[in-house]
Amino acid sequence: MEQTEKRIGILTSGGDAPGMNAAIRAVTRSALSKQIKVLGIRHGFTGLLARDTVSLDLRSVSDILHRGGTVLYTSRCPAFYQETGIREGARACRELKLNGLVVIGGDGSFRGAQALSHQGIPCIGIPGTIDNDVACSEYTIGFDTAVNTVIQLVDRLRDTSQSHDRCSVVEVMGRHCGDIALQAGVACGAVAILVPEVPCSIEMIVEKMQRTLRTGKRHFIILVSEGVAKSEGFGSVPELAVQIQARTGVETRATVLGYVQRGGTPTARERVLASEMGVRAVALLAQTNPRSRIVAVQHGRIVDLDLDEALTMSRPFNKTLYDIADEISI
Numbered sequence: 001m002e003q004t005e006k007r008i009g010i011l012t013s014g015g016d017a018p019g020m021n022a023a024i025r026a027v028t029r030s031a032l033s034k035q036i037k038v039l040g041i042r043h044g045f046t047g048l049l050a051r052d053t054v055s056l057d058l059r060s061v062s063d064i065l066h067r068g069g070t071v072l073y074t075s076r077c078p079a080f081y082q083e084t085g086i087r088e089g090a091r092a093c094r095e096l097k098l099n100g101l102v103v104i105g106g107d108g109s110f111r112g113a114q115a116l117s118h119q120g121i122p123c124i125g126i127p128g129t130i131d132n133d134v135a136c137s138e139y140t141i142g143f144d145t146a147v148n149t150v151i152q153l154v155d156r157l158r159d160t161s162q163s164h165d166r167c168s169v170v171e172v173m174g175r176h177c178g179d180i181a182l183q184a185g186v187a188c189g190a191v192a193i194l195v196p197e198v199p200c201s202i203e204m205i206v207e208k209m210q211r212t213l214r215t216g217k218r219h220f221i222i223l224v225s226e227g228v229a230k231s232e233g234f235g236s237v238p239e240l241a242v243q244i245q246a247r248t249g250v251e252t253r254a255t256v257l258g259y260v261q262r263g264g265t266p267t268a269r270e271r272v273l274a275s276e277m278g279v280r281a282v283a284l285l286a287q288t289n290p291r292s293r294i295v296a297v298q299h300g301r302i303v304d305l306d307l308d309e310a311l312t313m314s315r316p317f318n319k320t321l322y323d324i325a326d327e328i329s330i
Ligand code: F6P
Pocket: 014, 015, 076, 106, 129, 130, 131, 173, 174, 175, 226, 262
């Protein structure tokens, strides 16, 4: 018998990000307003394989708009890197009678969505990760909140660094992408911003600190993206702090901000964009023969792009902003 009722699945995958709940709410409410049923899949692709689902109605997404994390839970799913895992995922989608799947996550999650779409399951990606590292989109849900969290925390570090004439070396998240370090570094007046996209050396940092010391600067903030901190050459942030102190004579402390950057109330920007993206995702799946797409932000506008094509794109680093930071942090 032909399935007449339309039903979509939604899951969150990879690292959680503030604003994911706003996207879940938007997808659910928009779908229901079009008479499309919504099945929440808990714990990402792992939950899909386990058929760990919950039916979502209008009220099940009440009071989540302002909450960080994801009410659908999330995971990283090693089984989805295997052909057998993908085939099982596609089987689960058919068993659950899904006409399509919304995947909220980052690049890795979209690779899973792509593999599923090659098995005939239409998938729509919504970029959700604090890292801002989805190539086709200027913006990922969670990034704005994470940057604002980093700014608040670094401002506190500045108070104590200023009081003690110290240097604070701060590690922020971002995996292979320096965007959190860059934006927060500009906003916090960091004397140096270390990102994986731009080569830097300890000599360059020390030289800049010595130059600014001569002009009377007494305390310093250095932001280090985890992609740099974990690369060879620099060592860990505490090791870097020891080297800076030894070479400049400025008392230096290291702080690794860690997972505190992933939580918290989503900013207005997240909530609005997540709502817009969620509605666009449903509009795409509501089409007669939906195709797999990624919803993205380009030139400040919401667009959607072919999933396969989107995953071949690369995103240029904002070197102009990096240079601006360098020019004015003297
Ligand atoms: O992708 C978001 C992120 O927070 C990265 O910045 C970080 O490298 C990674 O997740 C940490 O992953 P996990 O939660 O698996 O430790």
